[in-house]
Structures are given as C-alpha cells and as structure tokens.
Amino acid sequence: MELLDLTALQLGEAIRRGETTIPAATQAALDRVAAENPQNNAYITVLGQQAMERAERLQAALTPDSPPLYGVPMGLKDNLCTRDIPTTCASKILGGFTPPYSATAAERLEEAGAVLLGKLNMDEFAMGSTSETSCFGPVKNPRDLERVPGGSSGGAAAAVAAGMGWYALGSDTGGSIRQPASYCGVTGMKPTYGAVSRYGLIAYASSLDQIGPLARDARDCAAILDQIAGADRHDATSVAGPYGNVLASLDGDLRGVRVGLPQECFGQGLDEAVERAVRAFAKALEARGATVEEFSLPIMDYAVPTYYILACAEASSNLARFDGVKYGWRAEGYEDLTDLYNKTRTQGFGWEAKRRILLGTFVLSSGYFDAYYKKALQVKAVIAAAYRAAFERFDLLLTPVAPTAAPRLGESLSDPLKMYLSDIYTVPVNLAGLPGVSVPCGADEAGLPIGAQLIGPAMGDAMVLKAADAYQREVRA
Amino acid sequence: MTWETVIGLETHVELATATKIFCSCTTQFGGAPNTHCCPVCTGMPGALPVLNEKVLEYAVKASLALGCTVTQNCRFDRKNYFYPDLPKAYQISQLYLPIGRDGKVSFPLPDGGRKTIGIHELHMEEDAGKLVHDPWQDQTQCDYNRCGVPLIEIVTEPDFRSGEEVVAYLEKLRETLQYLGVSDCKMQEGSLRCDVNLSVRPAGSDELGTRTEMKNLNSFKAITRAVQYEAQRQIERIQEGKRVVQETRRWDENKDATYPMRSKENAQDYRYFPEPDLPPIQIGDDDLARLRAQMPEMAEAKRERYQAQYGLSAYDAGMMTSEKALADYFEECVALGAEPKTACNWIMTQVLRKLKELGQEPGRMAFTPDRLCRLLALVEEGSLNRNTAVAVLDAVFEDNGDVDEYVRAHGLSQVRDTGLIEAVVAQVLADNPQSVADLRGGKEKAFGFLVGQCMKALKGQGEPKLVNETLRRKLEEL
Incomplete structure (x- = not known):
C-alpha cells in the first residue's frame, strides 16, 4: 500500500483497520516534506518532532470508532492562528508572533484527531493570485516548478498535490482556495459565507473571507467540512446551517439536477483548453443525470472592480492593527510614535499589501466613500440578487475556475491589473456569499491541470460537493 | 454688547x-x-x-x-x-x-x-x-x-x-x-x-x-x-x-x-x-415593548409621589431619592408597614450615619429593611426607648444581626410592668421627702430628680412615659 496515494478518508480507514499506523503515515508525509519542500516551498513552518509526538499519542488512543479523519496528517494555511505555533501570514510584519489561541476550525480538526504537520506558505496576508508575494519566497507548483501554484492558498494546494499531507485548510476571499486547487490539480472548496467560523483566521476582507478544505477529492472535502462547519459563539457571522452530515449525502446521483452555464464565463479571454475541459465536465454531469443549460449572467462583469474596492477597503482597516506596538515585528531607529508607525509599516509590509491598503484607504476617504465604497456595496447586493435569481432556475452553476492554467513564475506580478482580472470567475461567488468547489478536470497541452467550478446557492454546500463527487465517480468509472 | x-x-x-x-x-x-x-x-x-x-x-x-x-x-x-x-x-x-x-x-x-x-x-x-x-x-x-x-x-x-x-x-x-x-x-x-x-x-x-x-x-x-x-x-x-x-x-x-x-x-x-x-x-x-415595560419609576416622579402620598417634605423626598438603592430601601420599609415619615427620619439620621461611618454605599448595605422596621416597631410599642434603639442599630447594622435577639441577649427591653413601676415610685417618694417638699414649694427641677431616681432604680429601662405618669399620679395622691 502506497500511503501517500490514498485519500484522507482511505488513510483514516486504513488506520482504524490497523493496516497502517498514525506514526507511519506522519513519518511518510514528513519524509515527503523533507524531500520536496526545498523545491516547492509549500511549508513555512514544519512541525517534525511535535507532529510525531502527537501521532504517537493519537495512535495510543485509537479505537475502532475514532472519527473518519482521525490520525490523518494535514497542514494549515499560515493565516490560521495556532496556539504556541508561529503564525505569520507570510509577512515580515508578523515576525515573532505566536498566537495565544487557535482558530476554531483548527481546534475542531484537532478534536477530530488531526495531526498538524505545519503551517503553509501563501501570498502575504492572502493578497495575491500566485503565492509569490510571501516574505518567505514564492511557492512553486509541484506539477511544474517553473509555474506558480496559484494563490493565495498556494502552499496548501501545492502540499496536497505533492503528498506533503493528505489535506489542508486554506482561506478564500476572492478565489484563494479554488484557483490554486485548480492550478495544482486538487479539489478545493469555499463554503457558504458563515458556514465555517472565521475566529482565528487573520482577516483580509472580513465580509468575504471563508475557510475551506483543499484535498484529494470531493469526499475528503465533505468529511472535512462536516468537521469544521457550524455555528461558533466566537464568530457572530457564523451560522448553524445544514452541516455535519454532508459526506453521507454524496450518492453520485444527479438525476433532476439542473446545471446552468453562464455564457459570460465562456467568452473572451478564456483559454481554449480550459473551455474544452469544462464543457467535457458538463457532459460528465449529464451522464450522471443532470440537465445542462446555458444562460446569461451579465452582472458578472462588475464583480472584479466591486471585489477590489470592498476587499481593499476592509483590508485597509483589518491590517491597521499591525503597527509594531503590540506584537510582531517592529522597525528599529524610530524617533517618535508616528515614525514608529511609518517605519514599521513601510518596511514590514510587502508591495501588494501596501498597494491594497492604499487603495482601500482611498475608497473609504471622505469625499470618495460614496462614489467607491458605497457604490460597491450596492453593486454587491445587486450581484447577490442576480445569483439568487439564477438559483430559482438552476440547482448549480458551472464555470471555469480561471481563464488559463498556471502561469509562469514572475509573469503576473509585473501586471497586477491582469492578475486581478484573472479572478473573474471566482470573485462573484464571494460577493454573493455562495459555496463553490474547484474540481480537477483534465489538463492543457503542456499537461498543466485545469479546474471546473461548481457554484451552489447559499447553504447548498452539500449540493456542490455531491455534484463534484458525482463527476469524480464518473471519470473514475 | x-x-x-x-x-x-x-x-x-x-x-x-x-x-x-x-x-x-x-x-x-x-x-x-x-x-x-x-x-x-x-x-x-x-x-x-x-x-x-x-x-x-x-x-x-x-x-x-x-x-x-x-x-x-x-x-x-x-x-x-x-x-x-x-x-x-x-x-x-x-x-x-x-x-x-x-x-x-x-x-x-x-x-x-x-x-x-x-x-x-x-x-x-x-x-x-x-x-x-x-x-x-x-x-x-x-x-x-x-x-x-x-x-x-x-x-x-x-x-x-x-x-x-x-x-x-x-x-x-x-x-x-x-x-x-x-x-x-x-x-x-x-x-x-x-x-x-x-x-x-x-x-x-x-x-x-x-x-x-x-x-x-x-x-x-x-x-x-x-x-x-x-x-x-x-x-x-x-x-x-x-x-x-x-x-x-x-x-x-x-x-x-x-x-x-x-x-x-x-x-x-x-x-x-x-x-x-x-x-x-x-x-x-x-423586545422593545418588554424593555419599555421594565422602565423603573424615575427619581423626579418618586420625589413628587413621596411628598403627595407620604407627606414628606421636599428636602426629605430629595434625600430619599438621591440614590435608587436608598429609595428602594425606603419603599420596602413602607411596604413592610413602617410609618413613612418615621422611616424617612431613621434612614436620614441613623442609616446614612452608619453608612458614612462604614464607608459603604446604600446598594451594598447589609442591614435589611425588615430589621429597621422591627426596630421601629419596638420603639413604637414602647419596648425600646429611642436612645436604646439607636444603640441596637449601631450594634447590629454591619452584620444585619437579629434585633429581637440582641435586645433579649442584652436585657434592653423597657420595663412597662405598672406594678413594678408603682412600687419603685412609692419607694422613691418615701426615700426623698425633701424633694417632694421642694416640688410642692414650686421647684419644678425636683421632679426631674425624682424621675432620675426612679430610672436609676429601674436600671434605666423604665418606659419614660409610664414612669412620668405614675410619678405625677402618686404625687397627687400623696
């Protein structure tokens, strides 16, 4: 049995059956990390001995009734707070910061017997689509080390793709789970806004951020979601929702399921290979009993500017607390308080973070607030309404995740506007607060993975995973 | 300008x-x-x-x-x-x-x-x-x-x-x-x-x-x-x-x-x-209706009511409502049957004095309204004289001690036994013919001396009104 080829659920079962042990699985993953991390830079922090000690303890407490993911080694994106383990957001400004508490999602996985291997690289403060803005250096795509893994959860996607852990938690504000999942050929899911508590997720854009799983397949994602979703008294925006039993609902049967294809997602700028792969994906859904129909969703064109105004506005406020006073890194040689702020923030933040802080500060400024921020909030409501209307006709929407497969390292950073525009298919989902899953669906001519995105109505997380799972059953069959 | x-x-x-x-x-x-x-x-x-x-x-x-x-x-x-x-x-x-x-x-x-x-x-x-x-x-x-x-x-x-x-x-x-x-x-x-x-x-x-x-x-x-x-x-x-x-x-x-x-x-x-x-x-x-219904009577309304309903002076009503805890205390005493003006006087003089002494706020007071009311009742029925009652309050205030128990334990009840008082008065008159003569001669002061002698014989616990009355009656009978 090649442990690293198993899904998380398969590994959990093998552990429960005694076919392998938690320490053996943990050691196998750590060996893979030791071999691959110097190349792909997926992990910022690796918990070698700590992970092995936890594996031993879990093994000792194993019972035949242990939960499905008990003992399965995994990683967390480094914007999820972990008690007594450094949490950096891939930023110099959080240097030396060790949280005194853990994110709710991390805690819930720990309770379910997860073995934490380490903290995963990302774009600084989750700002970016390539995982190149990390102060720890860029993450590289394990499928092609010349390529980016996508972002901002690039380390999470790369780790799962390279067998450096069976699954990971990432965060998705405008596509940050789905797009890297697509570039690296893994399954990644952004749940409905509020489905997973954001407590302990270092905020980028609070009204859009959502924690979600990256894993080998839709079934793993469902098992993880079952573990982490549900109301949390520490997050006022979290909801109870119909969660906890999603895995059991994946039956592969899509009869009567109506799937809508927004025409706007299949037009200009879309790579031919991607279009082909997504249309083939639609055929596979039909084979499972779904009906597929094209329709028009013109409001999508406003999503990218709306997203960047709202996300940057919130980010400018969320990132203001990193001032060198309380925790993290502080510049040296300051003369007074203002100088301490200026030097710390000038030297502590990277370019992309600074660009977004400045943009956000501008759109909230007196005199500009109405024209930008307020208008964007109104457009957000219109977009959400358009999606609600679409879900009166359809159970699911199907789109590409990104216009192309993974670009080369360095290509996107030189043209941020182009990078922002490549978020076109993913950002409307965050603006509308909907669940979306990125499912690997083939490769382009260069052999780079392509992803299809399934979008569901609010609280329709089980539906998107059910369709993703049905597709994966269909292509395996 | x-x-x-x-x-x-x-x-x-x-x-x-x-x-x-x-x-x-x-x-x-x-x-x-x-x-x-x-x-x-x-x-x-x-x-x-x-x-x-x-x-x-x-x-x-x-x-x-x-x-x-x-x-x-x-x-x-x-x-x-x-x-x-x-x-x-x-x-x-x-x-x-x-x-x-x-x-x-x-x-x-x-x-x-x-x-x-x-x-x-x-x-x-x-x-x-x-x-x-x-x-x-x-x-x-x-x-x-x-x-x-x-x-x-x-x-x-x-x-x-x-x-x-x-x-x-x-x-x-x-x-x-x-x-x-x-x-x-x-x-x-x-x-x-x-x-x-x-x-x-x-x-x-x-x-x-x-x-x-x-x-x-x-x-x-x-x-x-x-x-x-x-x-x-x-x-x-x-x-x-x-x-x-x-x-x-x-x-x-x-x-x-x-x-x-x-x-x-x-x-x-x-x-x-x-x-x-x-x-x-x-x-x-x-929710709004529920919160509206919970709104308490405010100080100004209470001040007006205390004057109209209980006949307190404006000053006294102001004192009783200076803090809600004090107003609540006063109202509870009244609800327990205390005469409003008497309760108000005791609160203003004795209760506030003790609070000041102890550096306490009315809201944190141990001494409960039922204790004060019991004390007032004992004074009212003549079982305690006012000075003794103040001494009792002093003693029990901090720990909210039981008033009756304290009075009993320290033998503080006033003597209201008319037979005993009459006997004492008769003895005092017999022992002090000179004072009786002085009184007859118009020296009113001598009456006070005779009262003092009676109270001394009663160990200070004679009910003053009763002692006075008995003495006057016996003097007339002489």
Missing part, C-alpha cells in the same frame, strides 16, 4: 455590565495592568467581536429614558485611527445608524425653573485602553484593561446657555442612568466623561459661532469653571478682532484655563464603514 454662550455636550457613559461589549472579560475598574484582557479586546490577529446582549438592552433602556426614538434596525461601524491605546486601530462604534435618536430631556434648574434640551443621538461603542507615561524610563506603557468596556455616547443639541444648565442636565442624566441601573456614573472613575462644545454669539443672533471642544473635564466644578473661562476667552478674542479657531482644547484644572490640543481644521478622516464582523441588529417590537 451682551453675549450668549451656546453649548452642546458629548457625554460618554460606561455601562455597568459585568463583562465587556465584545468579549467575556470583566469590566471591573482597576486591576493590575493587562489582566482583564483576552485576544478579542487586545485586538489579536484573527479575533472577532461578539455583541454582549446586555449592552444592547442597556442602550435601548437609556434611549427610552432620554425620550429617543429607538433605531430598531441598527448596526455598528468602524472608526479608523491609529493610536496605541486602540489595539485594533479602529473603534467599533455607531455612525450611520445610532441606537437612539431625537430625544428630549427636561430637568429642574437651581433657580427653580425648568429646562428642556434635545438629544441628537445616543450610540454604543467600545472604550479604548489607557496610556501611562513613565517619566523615569521615558516610556509609554499600554494598559488594555479598559479596552472593550461598553460605552454609550449621548450627544445633545446645542441647547445649553450656561454652565449651570450643563451641570443640572448632567445631574439629571446621572440620576436617570443610575435609576435605570445601566451605569454607576462615577466621574472620578471615569465612568461618566463629558466633552463640552462651546461657542459664543451676540445675544439675539440665530447664527452659531465657531465652536471649540473641551476635554478632560473630570468634575461638575471643572465643567462650570471651564465653561466660564472658555466663553470669556472666546468673547475677548472676538472683541480683539481675532477669530475663534475650531479646535479641541484641554481643561487644565490646576491652571484654571483651557489649552489647544489639536486643530479640527485639519481634522482626522476616520474612514467610517459598516463593521463586517457584526451582523446588523434587529430589535423586534416585542
């Missing part, structure tokens, strides 16, 4: 909730620095606020008591600025949809008149921490204990014309909020803080002059003096042909003057926007 002073107030009041507005840390005043803190109130990365429902309840009650319209669909906004006492670098406050709007408050003035002022708005927000400068180390240290203590800010219309009006309003505000139980309003602990916006204009003008905002006003006395000083300063500037600069000024208590802190003309842009971490608040009609 005569000048008119125009004043508006922004008052910050700390709410008396047990825990902070967005986390479960204690709101207790004091405590070693940074011991009443958690990831939420210190603005740790990833921490999120969750609204304390009590804060909302208190803010709605305060809004209702100040005659405001309650915003049933309201929300929080972020006010962004950098300062080390504000760990998130934004304050969660309310700008766009404050919980209360368009209120009115009417209050008595010292000259006997009344004044009504408008409340512009009332909103909820979190307090910031405290910065302590250590001159020895030349360091500023942050104490975040106060971070997240719930506040309401009450903004009035510019309706005040003098410092006396301001103080009269603040006294009414303090009384109202204390009666609601939403704040203890202790200025010295900073739980009631007041900023004064002041401008001057020629009497009769409708236009508002340029205003300044005064901070650091820590007492009613400071407010009165600062208003006088600042109005005079502005008038003098205008008379000198200079203009008043719109700015924030700090009151210096020691120098009796205000000094500029920062100019409002290059004011900070707080970049307010809706707080995304807290869902909008909806207050249902039912």
